[in-house]
Amino acid sequence: MPPEQPLVEINEAVRSYGRGAGAITALGSLDLRLHRGEFVVIVGPSGSGKSTLLRLVSGFEHTTSGTVALDGRPPVPGRDVGVVFQQPRLFPWRTVNGNLDAALRWAGVRRQDRPARRAELLERVGLAEVGDRHVWEISGGQQQRVAIARALAGRPSLLLLDEPFAALDALTRERLQEDLRSLTDGAEQGAVFVTHSVDEAVFLATRVIVLSDRPGQVTLDLPVPLPRTGCSADELRGSAEFARLRGEVSTAVRDTLNIPV
Numbered sequence: 001m002p003p004e005q006p007l008v009e010i011n012e013a014v015r016s017y018g019r020g021a022g023a024i025t026a027l028g029s030l031d032l033r034l035h036r037g038e039f040v041v042i043v044g045p046s047g048s049g050k051s052t053l054l055r056l057v058s059g060f061e062h063t064t065s066g067t068v069a070l071d072g073r074p075p076v077p078g079r080d081v082g083v084v085f086q087q088p089r090l091f092p093w094r095t096v097n098g099n100l101d102a103a104l105r106w107a108g109v110r111r112q113d114r115p116a117r118r119a120e121l122l123e124r125v126g127l128a129e130v131g132d133r134h135v136w137e138i139s140g141g142q143q144q145r146v147a148i149a150r151a152l153a154g155r156p157s158l159l160l161l162d163e164p165f166a167a168l169d170a171l172t173r174e175r176l177q178e179d180l181r182s183l184t185d186g187a188e189q190g191a192v193f194v195t196h197s198v199d200e201a202v203f204l205a206t207r208v209i210v211l212s213d214r215p216g217q218v219t220l221d222l223p224v225p226l227p228r229t230g231c232s233a234d235e236l237r238g239s240a241e242f243a244r245l246r247g248e249v250s251t252a253v254r255d256t257l258n259i260p261v
């Protein structure tokens, strides 16, 4: 059987900004392969190129040298990938349904099919009851759930999430982590999630990647073999294996900053 083509394939990617003496190399040279069903979490110091990496994979930016491929082709911005940012970035004058309708229309879903797809998306993110509410009538955590539903609207093969829970309170953040974990579990698509939180990384990931200080390069590529089903979130977070993985990632992050352990 031929080896499965990676969903994302990054070869010797370098991304620089500016020219001459003032040029900044944000990323690279970076190699990365991601397969369907993987949930890759990227951790790294500020300025290590995490957001740059997501922009390259989404197709909104291009490499200075090297290549990025999604399903074997250069990614098409706004089509192949669903994106979630730190702020929900919803249309504030629309209802939740209105926001999802806009995303479904953009994704080419026919008008008559949209109500069922909307309901399915809201169900998936645990918001079946709030479709008629305006954005300002729902909490920050609920707004971020809508943003996740919107990112899923076009059934993308890849989800990119750039610190999506960083602005939420600790309890809401844990609930959303748990729901995102279940939501993506066993899914065909892949995910790349950026965070500064080592706990969040280990909880969500099937694989954690630590980037070095600028220019960002992979310093740790760690599989996370924690069970995806059959144990509660509290059991998982309290397990010895979780602590071991957290320790390994924390050490790698500290090493990138040259902070003594």
Ligand SMILES: Nc1ncnc2c1ncn2[C@@H]1O[C@H](COP(=O)(O)OP(=O)(O)OP(=O)(O)O)[C@@H](O)[C@H]1O
Residues within 6 Å of the ligand: 017, 018, 024, 025, 026, 044, 045, 046, 047, 048, 049, 050, 051, 052, 053, 214
């Ligand atoms: N459009 C741009 N023009 C010039 N420099 C840029 C641009 N975008 C990013 N950079 C620089 O590239 C480097 C990497 O930025 P990036 O935002 O990808 O880092 P990051 O790891 O996501 O940081 P943070 O954790 O603070 O969000 C930084 O030094 C940043 O200033």
